[in-house]
Amino acid sequence: IDLSHQQIRLFELTSTTGASHLEGVFHVVSLSTLPTYTALSYTWGDPARTKLIEIGGNGLAIPLNLWWFLHSWNSSKLEKTNIFWIDAICIDQTNILERNHQVRLMKKIYTNAAKVVVWLGQEADNSDVAMNFMATQGSAPLKRKGCGYKRLWTKDEGRALLALCDRAYWRRIWIIQEIIHAEKITVLCGKKSFEWKMLESLYGKLKTLELGSWLLHHDSAAGILSSSASVMVWQRAHWRHPETPKPHLNTLLEVFQDWQCSDIRDKVYGLLGMVDEETAVVVDYSKSVVELYEALRER
Template sequence: MSLHIWRVLDKAWNFKLLPIGFGFFSQIRQSYHLSFGCWLHIVSQDIQSHSTLSATYETKIQYLPLEESEIRLFILYPGSDEDAVSGRIEHSSWGFNSNKQYEALSYVWGDVRDSVAILVDGRTVSVTKSLETALRHLRYRDKPRTLWVDYVCINQEDIPERSKQVARMGLIYEQASSVLIWLGLATVNSGVGMEILRYFATEKRPQSCPVWQAYPQSLVHQGLLDVMNRPWFERMWVVQEVGRSHRAIFFCGRDCVQWSTSSIDVRRFIRMIKYAEILPQWTQLGLDTVNMRPLLEMLDFQDANSFSKPWGSCDRAAPDLLDLAYNLRYKKCSDPRDKIFGIWGMVDYLWHLEDFKVDYSMTVTQVYEEVARVSFSSHYG
């Protein structure tokens, strides 16, 4: 929640109030910050406490083999904040003829050593703290939620399966009803940043007094910086995950920003950001120091999926593997091979190369030698 009065002096005092928890075993508490100058701003901040599940008896997920036309889905059980995160895995037919509805999660894994326990099929299993926090916030209180989550829906220890599923990820995200983008917990500043993104995503045209001019300068700068500096925007995989989505939703704690990915809506979203960035007021507020490029890049790929498909057409050519890898070379991933595999689903002609597939048994050197081969082939320029 937020309440503000237009500032007269750009001076603020900030006090952190005592956390408020609902339920003795609640993992999520609310910490409130009070800021004031000649304006007043009250915000809530999520606080993550320890997992309610003991990690003493952790086991591994018991995976059954996947058929060629199957994917796994995670049925996230409903629960309140004090309940442990739990769900089950089920196999589902996959492809354009499947009528199974699911949402795909886009998030940062985080440090795999920083793990907590959840219940999967009644077994206590270890997942990254980042994933557990996302699932805790995204689950419904009164009904299950069907998700595709790479960490639990792919047997990460089965290299052939992992290779096949990663090669399909572009289509998995494209066929999802929504892509849920988990940016992390809310902070004292994130609410203003999310409100600015919501303005860009939902307004039909620029307003005479945009939301980023309605708050004190210090709040606007810190809020937008808080959201846009989230690690999610640095990841290689998110370009494909959002670029192929049909509907996307940012989540920052309980706060969300959603937009339709129709070509008209996405192009309007892009133009709203670009228009704001050329305004003198944007620079005067110091907002030109906030890097909006990662968001614009993903929206650009999302614009009509930004590439040709064999079952349709659009007014933009398919991207070349080398050009795409070069433009996104600054993106982060823990495995150097994922600099290539992470953009696989955006380069259509790779599907037709029987001798170059996503294969985690290949060494890093072999992967990049294949990039050189297909990029300099006479068939592809």
């Protein structure tokens, strides 16, 4: 890609449906003439666990969790689109200049995506039960029962939902700007999916129960309301509100200090797409952690 222009790579998955051998091709495009594409929001997982895919005849080792996403997508064909922006594939991770260039474009990449897919990982901890509940009953209204409300779910559904809302994905620093800048979000776990608005609806119902002191009458409800997933629902609504001013970088560093990343510099770089320009720093992976934090102090 030409680093003097706003160009990105898009990855087109070309494998036949259900194939275990995954392959695709790159398309280099300009941000001014973008085709329809899906941006992925996920967590890399253990960097030592990788699997090969083939791109243009060449092998590329990608995080195992990402391989499972591509395999799941290719098996289920939830959407017709097979064109993606995925950081581990579309950025040459060994090229510092390219990493700097592409990370600076992240806000535009996620804002311009036709959809952002949140990949929570493979089916586990009864997640299919939770995903089915969200897809079919996530937006169902609360129903009155006497002076309170009917139970939202069974005990098993509540436990499964809590496990889903507490997955490691929700505590990753990069997802903050990815979710906040996305226009449309689909949540995917295994081969099940639901739309983000279902999560917003569930959060609204839990807040209603909290106001009436009814949370304890619903298994796992208090845990779900305080989960990292619920925090992200609130954060997305807050930062996308037209009256919310762009925050100072120091404010965000404090708010999101407990969110996680494998490279400590990403505690800063992962938030730059949200801050006002006056308090921002320039993305530069050639700088050490000490140099970066010295630059923060000098602003």
